[in-house]
Amino acid sequence: MSKKTVxxxxxxLMLFSVATAAxxxxxxxxxxxxDREITISGPVTxxxxxxxxxxxxxxxxxxxxxxxxxxLYCDYPESITALPAVQSGADTNLEEILALNPQVVxxxxxxxxTEQVKLLExxxxxxxxxxxxxxxxxxxxxxxxxxVMGKDTEAEALxxxxxxxxxxxxxxxxxxxxxxxxxxxxxxxxxxxxGTNTFMHELAEICGMQNAFADLDGWQPISQEQVxxxxxxxxxxxxxxxxxxxxxxxxxxxxxxxxxxQNGAVYNANSYSMTRPAPRLMEAAMDLYHFLxxxxxxxxxxA
Amino acid sequence: MLKGNNITxxxxxxxxxxxxxxxxxxxxxxxxxxxxxxGKSTLIEAISQGVPYSGAFQLDGKDLRRYKPNQMARKIGxxxxxxxxxxxxxxxxxxxxxxxxxxxxxxxxxxxxGGEQVQRALEATGLTELRHASVLTLSGGELQxxxxxxxxxxxxxxxxxxxxxxxxxxxxxxxxxxxxxxxxKTPGRAVLSVVHDLSLARRYGTHAVLxxxxxxxAQGEIAAVLTKENLxxxxxxxxYAWMQEMLQQWR
Amino acid sequence: MKKRTETxxxxxxxxxxxxxxxxxxxxxxxxSVSIALSDTVTALHNSLWGLEIPAGIAKSIILNVRLPRVxxxxxxxxxxxxxxxxMQGLLRNPLxxxxxxxxxxxxxxxxxxxxxxxxxxxxTTHGGVMLMxxxxxxxxxxAILGLAYGLDxxxxxxxxxxxxxxxxxxxxxxxxxxxxxxxxxxxxxxxWTMGSLSGTHFGHSLILGVAVxxxxxxxxxxxxxxxxxxxxxxxxxxxxxxxxxxxxxILVAVSALIGICVSISGTxxxxxxxxxxxxxxxxxxNHKRLLPASLFAGAIFLLLADLVARTLLRxxxxxxxxxTSLVGAAAFVAIFxxxxxxx
Numbered sequence: 057m058s059k060k061t062v063x064x065x066x067x068x069l070m071l072f073s074v075a076t077a078a079x080x081x082x083x084x085x086x087x088x089x090x091d092r093e094i095t096i097s098g099p100v101t102x103x104x105x106x107x108x109x110x111x112x113x114x115x116x117x118x119x120x121x122x123x124x125x126x127x128l129y130c131d132y133p134e135s136i137t138a139l140p141a142v143q144s145g146a147d148t149n150l151e152e153i154l155a156l157n158p159q160v161v162x163x164x165x166x167x168x169x170t171e172q173v174k175l176l177e178x179x180x181x182x183x184x185x186x187x188x189x190x191x192x193x194x195x196x197x198x199x200x201x202x203x204v205m206g207k208d209t210e211a212e213a214l215x216x217x218x219x220x221x222x223x224x225x226x227x228x229x230x231x232x233x234x235x236x237x238x239x240x241x242x243x244x245x246x247x248x249x250x251g252t253n254t255f256m257h258e259l260a261e262i263c264g265m266q267n268a269f270a271d272l273d274g275w276q277p278i279s280q281e282q283v284x285x286x287x288x289x290x291x292x293x294x295x296x297x298x299x300x301x302x303x304x305x306x307x308x309x310x311x312x313x314x315x316x317x318q319n320g321a322v323y324n325a326n327s328y329s330m331t332r333p334a335p336r337l338m339e340a341a342m343d344l345y346h347f348l349x350x351x352x353x354x355x356x357x358x359a
Numbered sequence: 360m361l362k363g364n365n366i367t368x369x370x371x372x373x374x375x376x377x378x379x380x381x382x383x384x385x386x387x388x389x390x391x392x393x394x395x396x397x398g399k400s401t402l403i404e405a406i407s408q409g410v411p412y413s414g415a416f417q418l419d420g421k422d423l424r425r426y427k428p429n430q431m432a433r434k435i436g437x438x439x440x441x442x443x444x445x446x447x448x449x450x451x452x453x454x455x456x457x458x459x460x461x462x463x464x465x466x467x468x469x470x471x472x473g474g475e476q477v478q479r480a481l482e483a484t485g486l487t488e489l490r491h492a493s494v495l496t497l498s499g500g501e502l503q504x505x506x507x508x509x510x511x512x513x514x515x516x517x518x519x520x521x522x523x524x525x526x527x528x529x530x531x532x533x534x535x536x537x538x539x540x541x542x543x544k545t546p547g548r549a550v551l552s553v554v555h556d557l558s559l560a561r562r563y564g565t566h567a568v569l570x571x572x573x574x575x576x577a578q579g580e581i582a583a584v585l586t587k588e589n590l591x592x593x594x595x596x597x598x599y600a601w602m603q604e605m606l607q608q609w610r
Numbered sequence: 611m612k613k614r615t616e617t618x619x620x621x622x623x624x625x626x627x628x629x630x631x632x633x634x635x636x637x638x639x640x641x642s643v644s645i646a647l648s649d650t651v652t653a654l655h656n657s658l659w660g661l662e663i664p665a666g667i668a669k670s671i672i673l674n675v676r677l678p679r680v681x682x683x684x685x686x687x688x689x690x691x692x693x694x695x696x697m698q699g700l701l702r703n704p705l706x707x708x709x710x711x712x713x714x715x716x717x718x719x720x721x722x723x724x725x726x727x728x729x730x731x732x733x734t735t736h737g738g739v740m741l742m743x744x745x746x747x748x749x750x751x752x753a754i755l756g757l758a759y760g761l762d763x764x765x766x767x768x769x770x771x772x773x774x775x776x777x778x779x780x781x782x783x784x785x786x787x788x789x790x791x792x793x794x795x796x797x798x799x800x801x802w803t804m805g806s807l808s809g810t811h812f813g814h815s816l817i818l819g820v821a822v823x824x825x826x827x828x829x830x831x832x833x834x835x836x837x838x839x840x841x842x843x844x845x846x847x848x849x850x851x852x853x854x855x856x857x858x859x860i861l862v863a864v865s866a867l868i869g870i871c872v873s874i875s876g877t878x879x880x881x882x883x884x885x886x887x888x889x890x891x892x893x894x895x896n897h898k899r900l901l902p903a904s905l906f907a908g909a910i911f912l913l914l915a916d917l918v919a920r921t922l923l924r925x926x927x928x929x930x931x932x933x934t935s936l937v938g939a940a941a942f943v944a945i946f947x948x949x950x951x952x953x
Contacts, residue, residue, distance in 0.1 A: 242809075243808065243809035244806070244809055245806055245809075246806035246808050246809070246927070246929065247808065247809075247927075269925070271925065272925070272926070276925075276926045277926055277927050277928070277929070278925050278926060278927055279641070279642035279643075279808065279920055279924065279925060279926075279927040280675050280808055280809070281641050281642040281643040281671050281675055281676070281920075282642050282643060282924070282925040284643070284667060284670050284671050284675065285643040285667055285671065287667075309674040309675075309678075309811055309812075310670045310671065310673070310674025310675040311670070311674075312670065313665065313666070313667070313669075313670050314670075407847065407848060408847070409844070409847065427852070428847070428850045428851060428852040428853070429850035429851075429852070430850075431850065432848065432849055432850025433850070436848070437848040438848075439844055439845070439848070442842065442845065443842070444840075444841050444842065445702045445703075445704070445840065445841075445842075446699075446702075446704075446840050446841075446890070446895035447894060447895055448837070448840070448841060448894070448895050448896065449894070452616070452837065452896055453841060455616075456834070456837060456838055456841065456845075456849055457849055459834060459838060459849045459850050459851060460849060460850030462834070506845070509845075509849070510848075513849060513850075
């Protein structure tokens with residue numbers, strides 16, 4: 057069967073399902089994070105999300121059942137891996153998404169996918185584009201998905217929970233001049249760190265610390281010499297490199313005089329919770345707070 | 360000096376040299392003649408171990424295959440048909456490489472008479488003035504003389520030439536051939552060459568092998584080989600009459 | 611008779627050493643972080659004479675970060691440039707180089723394969739990667755030359771470059787294929803292919819130093835043969851060069867050296883192409899001068915490129931390959947233009 061016939065068939069199918077949905081639900085409009093007005097026929101019971109953060113938010117809102125497909129790298133909570141996976145990013149496979157017959161698709165970063173978004177919309181599937189690089193934007197992201205799913209109350213509650221958590225940590229944390237160096241790519245591949253407009257930067261502030269590379273914007277490759285010169289008090293690894301990562305950093309030549317190394321203040325963070333725009337940022341903040349204040353983790357209940 | 364016994368060269372199905380035997384002795388200038396595609400150049404390739412062949416060449420009584428490349432280069436020098444150089448080496452450097460076979464060992468260049476040999480080769484070919492010139496700036500005749508000087512510097516006993524004066528003006532042709540004739544005067548040397556021009560072959564050769572479709576049509580002393588009958592058999596035309604007709608035009 | 615020597619005089623070698631030493635000193639003194647010259651000199655001086663070094667930033671950065679990096683950059687630059695010069699002579703092709711011939715891609719493929727399959731040498735951390743990189747660099751070279759030879763017996767410039775480009779594409783698609791099957795190791799592999807000299811240490815210097823000494827020595831030892839090849843392979847055979855053996859030895863040495871460099875620093879394009887070419891303009895094509903000069907020039911070129919990469923956008927650090935490719939691509943076009951016009 058040719059591609060054309062497939063999409064034609066799917067189009068008809070879509071028109072049919074849209075028609076039935078409209079009959080039993082209501083049509084409403086949302087503004088996505090790229091300021092586009094999107095009209096959706098609700099209630100939404102079939103949704104595909106390509107980004108891990110969006111998937112985590114949907115689960116946190118109690119909409120896990122509405123997900124019919126996930127992006128390839130969406131892996132939390134674990135039960136999500138049972139869902140069919142679609143390619144995301146530049147390799148996004150439209151046929152895979154169309155075959156899942158969703159009412160709405162949630163995608164990220166328009167820069168990669170303007171054409172793909174257009175094609176999906178031509179096929180009658182509204183696309184919600186998200187793009188959160190700060191906690192404020194994560195709240196906006198949560199409220200947006202809450203609206204799409206008809207879970208405004210739950211969304212507000214989740215946002216409030218996050219705000220409270222961060223406020224509590226901030227209240228408990230003393231404001232200091234101490235610095236944290238976040239390493240997002242290890243020395244072996246050339247160091248990268250995170251500057252402003254990253255969750256790591258905000259989490260450091262919440263914990264009363266300074267980001268050692270606050271003069272950078274976003275993720276940037278940096279020189280080893282800069283780390284040694286800036287002499288951070290804490291080193292947080294967001295590299296996802298496994299158990300030996302801390303030992304590798306402690307034994308780097310030339311790093312011996314760094315305060316963090318001398319104090320053994322190197323922490324291998326969960327790179328997913330610290331970088332994804334999702335409720336798990338609360339865990340990330342708690343973990344960071346515990347590390348900085350030398351609190352041995354008790355079993356932290358899942359968020 | 361050099362004997363070829365039942366030499367056969369095949370390119371796939373195609374037999375280019377077919378069971379050919381010949382001998383060349385000191386003082387001889389053996390001309391390989393015959394029409395295009397007779398296998399002359401291929402035979403020379405085989406001697407310089409450039410193509411696989413069956414049969415055997417005996418050089419001073421020893422199978423040529425058992426010579427190391429540098430041992431062979433001290434006895435046999437080859438001047439190819441087309442020489443071009445990609446980089447701007449000087450004439451000196453190209454001619455100097457003719458001494459390669461005499462420099463032994465990994466890094467050494469203990470070749471006592473090398474400098475003198477190069478000097479003499481440059482003089483003999485009239486290149487002394489040009490020795491520091493880049494080969495990229497030379498004319499076709501000068502370039503061919505450079506490689507002739509290289510092979511002279513190599514000081515072999517047997518000089519093998521594949522169309523040594525091809526593409527060259529008449530003056531250069533004559534010049535190159537007289538240089539080779541001069542070189543041959545030293546005892547213990549011999550020349551084997553492919554020549555298209557029958558009158559040049561007749562003028563300089565002492566012996567000849569007339570080749571036709573990979574086989575030997577006739578061989579022996581030059582006068583006995585380049586006869587009217589033999590040539591007619593191979594070229595399918597009256598070569599004598601044609602040459603005479605050409606000469607008539609000049610008179 | 612006045613004998614013109616083919617090799618450089620001692621004075622010229624001293625000049626080379628002086629130029630290299632001053633480039634290295636410059637690269638040690640300048641960097642992402644500014645350190646007072648006096649502190650730098652004290653650190654270097656005291657470490658050379660085994661004196662106590664005052665603790666502090668100068669000690670950590672100069673001795674432990676910059677010094678090994680500068681050493682490694684110089685050695686990689688020297689090795690890549692020497693390999694380029696040797697291949698350009700051997701193949702009589704001014705555009706030959708590890709990156710244009712696809713040897714570097716072959717080495718990358720081998721290294722990625724080693725990472726994906728978890729091939730390791732017992733007792734070493736990166737031995738498996740290095741060995742596979744060397745092996746695949748050689749296989750790539752043999753495959754490319756075999757293909758080019760089948761296509762065009764004269765091994766002309768254009769067909770070799772064409773096949774090199776095709777092979778590079780083939781290798782990178784294989785790398786992508788391996789990455790998509792590799793699962794858990796995916797991250798490690800994707801980023802490995804970028805390569806970086808920023809985390810290299812004295813252990814790497816030792817490996818590179820021995821490799822340059824031994825393999826580079828072998829290549830330098832074949833200067834005369836390379837001259838013969840550069841004049842023409844047929845001519846080389848006629849003057850008594852053992853063509854097959856010499857070719858094999860040089861190809862093995864070159865691919866081993868490129869494999870080691872790639873496994874330590876990743877692919878750094880165009881060094882082996884541009885540097886020997888520029889050097890040849892000054893020294894002429896004779897490999898007795900060209901090879902040693904390329905060795906020094908390659909080290910200096912890469913040191914300066916690395917200096918630009920480290921300091922241009924500080925604190926951000928550029929990839930060294932970006933700098934060399936920018937310079938190299940422009941030079942590549944210029945060389946191609948010239949050779950096409952010449953013949």
